Amino acid sequence: MRPNSNTAVHFFLNHEKKTSLFRLWSNQFLTVLCVLFSLFTLVPLFSLLYLLIKKGLPLLHFSVFTKLPPPPGLHGGGFGNAIVGTITMVGIATLLSAPLGILGAIYISEYAPHSSLTATVRFIAKLLTGIPSIICGAFAFALVVLHTGEFSALAGGVALSILMLPTILLTSEQALIGVPSSYRDASYGLGATPFQTIWCIVLPEALPAMMMGMMLAVARAAGETAPVLFTALFSQQWASSIMEPTASLSVLIYNFSALPYHYQVQMAWTASLVLVAMVTGINILAQLLFRRKFQ
Amino acid sequence: MNQQIKNSTEQVPSEVMSPSSDMETFIKVINFNFFYGKKQTLFNINFAIPTKHVTSFIGPSGSGKSTLLRNFNRMNELLPGVRHEGDIAIDGKSIFDASIEIIALRRRIGMVFQKSNPFPRSIYENVVFPLRIMGRNKRSLLNETVERSLRSVALWDEVKDRLHENALGLSGGQMQRLCIARAISSQPEILLMDEPCSALDPIATAKIEELIVELKKEFTIVIVTHSMQQASRVSDLTAFFNFGKLIEFDHTHRIFTAPIEKQTEDYITGRFG
Ligand SMILES: Nc1ncnc2c1ncn2[C@@H]1O[C@H](COP(=O)(O)OP(=O)(O)OP(=O)(O)O)[C@@H](O)[C@H]1O
Ligand SMILES: [Mg+2]
Numbered sequence: 001m002r003p004n005s006n007t008a009v010h011f012f013l014n015h016e017k018k019t020s021l022f023r024l025w026s027n028q029f030l031t032v033l034c035v036l037f038s039l040f041t042l043v044p045l046f047s048l049l050y051l052l053i054k055k056g057l058p059l060l061h062f063s064v065f066t067k068l069p070p071p072p073g074l075h076g077g078g079f080g081n082a083i084v085g086t087i088t089m090v091g092i093a094t095l096l097s098a099p100l101g102i103l104g105a106i107y108i109s110e111y112a113p114h115s116s117l118t119a120t121v122r123f124i125a126k127l128l129t130g131i132p133s134i135i136c137g138a139f140a141f142a143l144v145v146l147h148t149g150e151f152s153a154l155a156g157g158v159a160l161s162i163l164m165l166p167t168i169l170l171t172s173e174q175a176l177i178g179v180p181s182s183y184r185d186a187s188y189g190l191g192a193t194p195f196q197t198i199w200c201i202v203l204p205e206a207l208p209a210m211m212m213g214m215m216l217a218v219a220r221a222a223g224e225t226a227p228v229l230f231t232a233l234f235s236q237q238w239a240s241s242i243m244e245p246t247a248s249l250s251v252l253i254y255n256f257s258a259l260p261y262h263y264q265v266q267m268a269w270t271a272s273l274v275l276v277a278m279v280t281g282i283n284i285l286a287q288l289l290f291r292r293k294f295q
Numbered sequence: 296m297n298q299q300i301k302n303s304t305e306q307v308p309s310e311v312m313s314p315s316s317d318m319e320t321f322i323k324v325i326n327f328n329f330f331y332g333k334k335q336t337l338f339n340i341n342f343a344i345p346t347k348h349v350t351s352f353i354g355p356s357g358s359g360k361s362t363l364l365r366n367f368n369r370m371n372e373l374l375p376g377v378r379h380e381g382d383i384a385i386d387g388k389s390i391f392d393a394s395i396e397i398i399a400l401r402r403r404i405g406m407v408f409q410k411s412n413p414f415p416r417s418i419y420e421n422v423v424f425p426l427r428i429m430g431r432n433k434r435s436l437l438n439e440t441v442e443r444s445l446r447s448v449a450l451w452d453e454v455k456d457r458l459h460e461n462a463l464g465l466s467g468g469q470m471q472r473l474c475i476a477r478a479i480s481s482q483p484e485i486l487l488m489d490e491p492c493s494a495l496d497p498i499a500t501a502k503i504e505e506l507i508v509e510l511k512k513e514f515t516i517v518i519v520t521h522s523m524q525q526a527s528r529v530s531d532l533t534a535f536f537n538f539g540k541l542i543e544f545d546h547t548h549r550i551f552t553a554p555i556e557k558q559t560e561d562y563i564t565g566r567f568g
Binding site for chain 1: 368370373375398399400401402405406408410412413414415424425428429474477478481
């Protein structure tokens with residue numbers, strides 16, 4: 001090697017050293033920054049939880065699950081009918097949207113993945129996920145309430161199902177796409193019919209991810225106010241059928257928090273705490289039941 | 296380059312290439328062209344694969360070996376926009392005939408893929424899957440099939456105590472042998488293998504090669520391979536493909552010792568490109 005190329009090598013090595021020091025330093029700086037910012041995003045979440053627990057806990061008592069809401073200005077009671085109402089309406093919504101969403105996803109991802117109908121359905125589903133929930137309420141109002149002449153849990157369920165359908169369809173489709181195509185190859189290669197391939201091989205693999213998507217949709221629907229406000233309205237009583245006005249946690253919170261009575265406002269906080277606990281419970285359950293299986 | 300290929304297409308004789316008359320033909324490919332959309336990937340293929348022998352397909356990447364193999368059981372038809380011209384006959388009958396049921400065709404042909412793909416179920420259920428989809432669920436038949444199939448891939452002794460454990464817990468070589476067992480459990484006539492050893496170590500590969508030689512007593516075997524040694528060890532006949540055309544088809548020893556085409560010679564001696 002000639003001496004001048006040697007100095008070039010020297011220079012290069014020195015330069016390397018400097019850049020690697022700089023890299024080390026900037027790397028650490030950025031890591032600290034990232035940690036700081038992610039902690040920062042947790043601040044609103046934890047302050048919300050803190051507030052909920054602080055304000056909601058005083059009235060949290062076993063009787064709130066079993067008693068009816070107190071009339072404005074009076075003390076005592078609970079919101080048992082609202083909990084039952086929320087569960088009923090989310091149940092109806094799931095019964096309506098899950099079969100439709102899952103079968104639709106099977107069709108678009110397995111039976112006709114390349115057709116133009118599939119592209120259209122997928123596009124519309126994506127559009128629908130962005131639709132404001134109040135529109136779902138208005139739609140279900142026109143579709144059900146105007147025809148039956150009554151606000152009802154059924155109408156609330158329909159409104160929520162419209163909200164859930166695109167989410168379930170799209171997450172189910174993703175779940176099916178996530179099944180390795182080598183399973184399909186193996187199955188078709190052995191002479192299985194499309195029906196056998198889909199129901200015996202693909203679907204069992206996709207099921208955990210599908211269930212998880214469905215439970216996330218359920219959790220979201222349980223917290224919605226606008227769709228049920230227009231369709232199920234509210235009730236002070238226990239519902240005796242799904243064809244009459246029905247209370248829900250979200251509408252109860254909406255109503256009570258606007259009242260000028262301290263006790264009702266406090267009860268709204270308690271209801272909020274219960275609702276958040278329910279939704280979080282569903283989420284955690286989904287993770288526990290279905291996450292492990294499809295990793 | 297492409298132009299040259301096009302020109303030489305016309306020179307390929309359209310009569311069927313068959314290296315010897317004493318072998319009974321089982322699969323016959325006649326003036327076969329294949330298209331992915333507008334792109335043609337197989338050009339006027341003509342040859343005859345004999346029954347109960349091993350035929351290997353060799354050739355550079357992208358030369359159309361897998362495409363042709365996947366036409367034998369019409370697996371390509373799962374892809375959108377594919378099209379073929381010409382014909383393939385198995386046992387004297389066109390597989391594209393309207394009276395042929397695609398499911399029935401695939402049940403006569405076992406297929407083993409490059410990457411082993413056992414279902415995420417028990418070893419037992421993997422082997423009996425082909426029987427179950429035919430609605431044959433009799434316990435004694437299934438048990439018998441499992442033992443026979445696993446024995447013929449030399450896997451029985453290794454797994455007989457854990458037949459009901461998940462197949463994904465097997466080693467790579469065991470999984471591939473399981474896939475072969477699954478492919479032959481309903482006793483098909485043909486076994487198609489697309490680079491079955493490319494993900495395996497030399498010992499597992501040797502086991503599968505032994506197996507192939509053993510299995511040709513019962514099945515007509517077609518194997519795609521990138522290993523010249525493997526082709527020369529296991530196959531009776533070898534077909535060399537290049538740019539979607541069948542360049543040469545002959546007895547394996549002749550292909551490797553005295554190839555007629557310059558392209559073949561260049562490829563097998565590694566002077567390709
Ligand atoms: N699904 C597909 N869609 C479009 N073109 C394809 C598809 N599969 C293969 N091809 C094309 O067809 C040609 C032949 O491919 P093929 O997979 O048959 O080659 P091969 O000989 O098996 O190659 P390799 O040795 O790499 O497996 C290639 O040009 C490839 O790009
Ligand atoms: Mg290939």
